[in-house]
Amino acid sequence: MLSALRISKDYGASCVLRDVSVDFRPGEVVAIVGENGAGKSTLLKVLAAIVARTRGEATLDDRVYAPRSQREAERAGVALVFQELNVNPAVSVAENVMLGHLGDYRRFGLLDWKRLRADAQTMLDRIGADFAATDDVGGLDLGQIKTIEVARALATGPRFIFFDESTAFLNRSEAQRLMGVIRELRIQGIGVAFVSHHLQEVFEIADRLVVLKDGSLVGTYPADGMTEDRLYELMVGREMAGGLFPPKAGEITGAPILKIDGMMTATGTGPIDLEIRHGEIVGIGGLKGSGGEAILGAVGGSVRLSAGTMMWRGARYSPASPQDAWRAGIGSLPGDRTGEGVITDFSVLENVTLAARPSWALALSDGARMKTLAGEQVRSLGIRTEGLDTPVGSLSGGNMQKVVLGKCLATSPELLLLNNPTRGVDVGAKSEIYRVIRSLARKGMAVLMVTEDLPELLGLSDRVLVTRKGSISKAFDSAANLDEEEVVKWMM
Amino acid sequence: MDDVVASAQKQRRSRHPFRSVDRLRQWFPLALLLVLCLAFGTLSDRFLTVNNGLIILQQSAVLLVAALAMTFVIISGSIDLSVGSMVALSALTAAALAGSMGIWAILPAIAVGLLCGAVNGALFAYGKIPSFIVTLGTLVIFRGIVLLYTRGAPVSITDRDFLGLYTGRTAGIPNTVLLALAATVLAAVILNHTVFGREVRAIGGGERVALLSGINVNRVKFGIFLLCGGLCGLAGLLQSARTMAATAQLAQGLELDVIAAVVVGGTPLTGGVGRIRGTVLGVLIIAILSNGMNMTGVDPYLQNIVKGLVLIAAVFLTIDRSKILIIK
Structure with missing residues (x-):
């Protein structure tokens, strides 16, 4: 012993x-x-x-x-x-x-x-x-x-x-x-x-x-x-009031903000058809490599299309780089926190404002505006940090993830792409992240999420798509009353 | 919010006494500089004079301007080995044109620097060839162009307006020093207060993060090498005015002094962090070391060994190695 x-x-x-x-x-x-x-x-x-x-x-x-x-x-x-x-x-x-x-x-x-x-x-x-x-x-x-x-x-x-x-x-x-x-x-x-x-x-x-x-x-x-x-x-140390997940949105109508038709990616995923509306959280489940990440990559500008079209707010949308996506109002939270999300040597302030920059490169970076932006995100996401100058590398995983989310939200995106938003994050930080995402969705932000966490897929999404071998094997119109077995069946 | 941040910062200071070591570390280059000044000052009564101070500044102007350029490159996680050759090529341009254009030879000299930088930047950023390889190649090519043009014979400058760049003074301060100072201020503003500067650091700190955060990484990389070329153009200008000629061997091996100055100033080769202030100190340390050793009569054949030892000792003490797991 x-x-x-x-x-x-x-x-x-x-x-x-x-x-x-x-x-x-x-x-x-x-x-x-x-x-x-x-x-x-x-x-x-x-x-x-x-x-x-x-x-x-x-x-x-x-x-x-x-x-x-x-x-x-x-x-x-x-x-x-x-x-x-x-x-x-x-x-x-x-x-x-x-x-x-x-x-x-x-x-x-x-x-x-x-x-x-x-x-x-x-x-x-x-x-x-x-x-x-x-x-x-x-x-x-x-x-x-x-x-x-x-x-x-x-x-x-x-x-x-x-x-x-x-x-x-x-x-x-x-x-x-x-x-x-x-x-x-x-x-x-x-x-x-x-x-x-x-x-x-x-x-x-x-x-x-x-x-x-x-x-x-x-x-x-x-x-x-x-x-x-x-x-x-x-x-x-306290009861989770109302459970881990905030209540879902009711029925969502309106024109789609993003519409994908017959899309094939250069990485071999597709064909994909997908629509997403204002205020809606769409979750994509599936085994790793089955297509979800490729869809996020295509919308986020890091994966090329080989066929098909994307329409963003009614206009043809074909991003050549992540920069084009951010400029169009599409923020993306990548799956690898330290390799893709934050620069660990940089401060909380610099990371949160990394994507929300003025576009003219020689513009003197506006210190006061950056501080306000970063302060807002730290407060609204409840990032536990000693200060805005603290290097992100010294934060815990959950708080680091909130910094990545803050970086996306500081750009006030109309569509937020999430790749496993709470991977390696503890239950307290998880519920806070879910609440922030849901409350922004209620204000009209659209969310497209890929996750390997089944409870998260079912608990946070309004609609659920399942991918298998590069295409969508099943689209559930409502995530309410779905059970895990039913979803997993379409992954295999 | 500000209250929260301020009190948290206060807390941090009191809670982590061991961080004071980190804080001390950044003052090391300055301390080394003062120690060198004191040491040489006691050994030679000609060292600590205003005149010698201005001479040191004048002598270090070329190194400083080139090191400013290299600071951007190193912070972005790259390297530029061609700085010495770029300096030589733009010095040659200035020398060849000073006779006909006079002081206006400044413009083509800087333009040549920018062009060299653009070549490096394009091959690196858009050709996707590692900067080490690209600039190793252009190091030889740019030097080769100088050799081809001069055929080994020096091109001398006689235009007095042009030579005034080095010898002339404004308000008692040598023009060279004023130009170098202006370049330093400009570099510090660009690095610390512009979006471009922040993107440079972001690329060095995590290129993939920068790319996925919407930074146009290729354009910034190109910009860095363009800036480096432009500053080397200025350095070449100063160098040609100082030597009153351009020779095939001009500024040969300068890249090593430049890299040494940046690193001694506390900017690690791994990228992401670094300061213009540090580079200025690094340049002064190297310049004072040479000047002081000459003044105090250190055997010239021993000087290189001393310089090398100081370089290694400085990096040993400046960089916090406990945080680095892997040293390459």
């Missing part, structure tokens, strides 16, 4: 983890839940010795457990799988799996490939991987790449494996595969702890729930008998 006893972690004068005591047992799956900034990742990283604890103790089987480096933790039997993907695409699966142990495979000073591949394959087999150690990393999907990382953790001979938000970047089927891997680990008697914002996953697989809030332990609960509502309450 691995026990954390009154562990604390300070960064400067701020305390991100306060006197947390938790036990982890072999063969048990523990979910660590809480809002962004609750200290979930920090707890796991402290135990895996990625970050040093400030105070507190830990024991492993009643012996003092105080590793000074990730290596030492792994030797003691505690391994961590990171949130980000850490696989080198330039080398083989086998080398990636055995990355930390390549030194053990020397033979006459050279690498013993045969033994390396065999051992890597053993690790992959243990977790039921559907690819081989000799495969090319380039051909694998994100779920399979995550599996490599699990195999790598397994190669250290661990008794406990921790997962830090490992499903955040995976789509539904990839996440399902990872859940299967975790079940496999449990059967083999390995203790698992994972951080996740997907409560569905949590209820599906966890034996026990550890709830953190603002760095402190709220409590440890058996998963049996816990309800989603009760868990929200524990995490947020």
Whole structure:
């Protein structure tokens, strides 16, 4: 058994983890839940010795457990799988799996490939991987790449494996595969702890729930008998009035603001026909790569059309670049927060005003106007930041996402394109984002959203489209009373 | 709102005492400059004089103007290796035309700089060739044009109006220094107070983010190299007036001093951040180091080694390496 006893972690004068005591047992799956900034990742990283604890103790089987480096933790039997993907695409699966142990495979000073591949394959087999150690990393999907990382953790001979938000970047089927891997680990008697914002996953697989809030332990609960509502309450510290999603719009009539006819994209998606009206939130569901992102890209100006037409406010619309889309009044929130959404070195102010610029490049940038614009967004979205000058890189994921949304809204778009608007965002920030989007839709903004989060697709959208293999397989005229099974059926 | 921000900032200062180290770091180039001045000042009584100060400024004008140009390029995450060759080519233009055009040779010299910059910018932004490769090529080509025209013989300048650019003074201050100062102010305004400047930094900080946020990335990249070429045109002008001639070897290797000055000033090669103020300090550090070593009689064969050591030490202390995971 691995026990954390009154562990604390300070960064400067701020305390991100306060006197947390938790036990982890072999063969048990523990979910660590809480809002962004609750200290979930920090707890796991402290135990895996990625970050040093400030105070507190830990024991492993009643012996003092105080590793000074990730290596030492792994030797003691505690391994961590990171949130980000850490696989080198330039080398083989086998080398990636055995990355930390390549030194053990020397033979006459050279690498013993045969033994390396065999051992890597053993690790992959243990977790039921559907690819081989000799495969090319380039051909694998994100779920399979995550599996490599699990195999790598397994190669250290661990008794406990921790997962830090490992499903955040995976789509539904990839996440399902990872859940299967975790079940496999449990059967083999390995203790698992994972951080996740997907409560569905949590209820599906966890034996026990550890709830953190603002760095402190709220409590440890058996998963049996816990309800989603009760868990929200524990995490947020208050009841979610009226649920996660704001009420939907009634019937929406009027001429379409955007009309897509027989569109084919250069990336091979289509044909697509689609209409969207003022005040309407249209959600697109589907497996990753099935066409939703290509539709957003085409409307947002980053993906070329090869056939078909788009009409924007009654006129022919063919954007040659994202710039054309922004100028037309179409804002887009990309799917990759740090790679596409914000510049992490830049301040909140600079990021929020990044898209809302005067068009003449030599115009002296208007400091007062930028401050007002940024201040408005910070206030209306409830961005928790120390100041407008704070670098965005120091904010939590949820607040960073609100900055991306603020950047879009600062341009007062008539159509907002959303690509997985709440990926990796905690439940509190989620509900705030939903409320802001809905209230702007009520004022007439149209929203086209692509999401892999089914509850979000059904809960936020007024209409739902499902894509499959590049075209729309089903259009539901109303998202009210839809159930997940019905929607998923059209994805496969 | 302002109250909230102000109180949060106050809180931040009190809550993170370790940030004061970061704050100190940005003052390092200035501190280094003062230390150098004090050291040379005590070693030589001719160093800390108004006259020598003006000489240092005059000597560093070419480097400063070229370094201003390079600051934009480096902040945007690119590099321009052809600055020395652009300076030489525009110096040659000025020298060849000063006889017939006099002071008005300024215009064709800057035009040649702009043209060189446009070539670099077009190949980089629209031809999608990495700036390192493009400017490595044009470094050789622009220098080759100078060689072809001069055939190795210097082109001298005798027009007194033109030479007055370097030797003349206005209100007691050398014209060169005034021109360099004007270029510095202009560069600082463009970088910090225009949309173009912000777009330059945005491209360096995250090119894909900039593109998806509606910034015309190609046009800005082209603009950066055009600006760089124009400023190098000005630098070439000053250089030709200073040497009273254009030679085939003029400003050879200048790009290395220029990059060193920008980096010593605290602008990292990774892009996204950087200041004109830092570049000015970096240029002065390099100029004072050369001038001071000559004044104090440091063995000329030892000077390059000292310069190199100072460069490495300066970057070691200026850049916060704890935040950088991967060093390339």
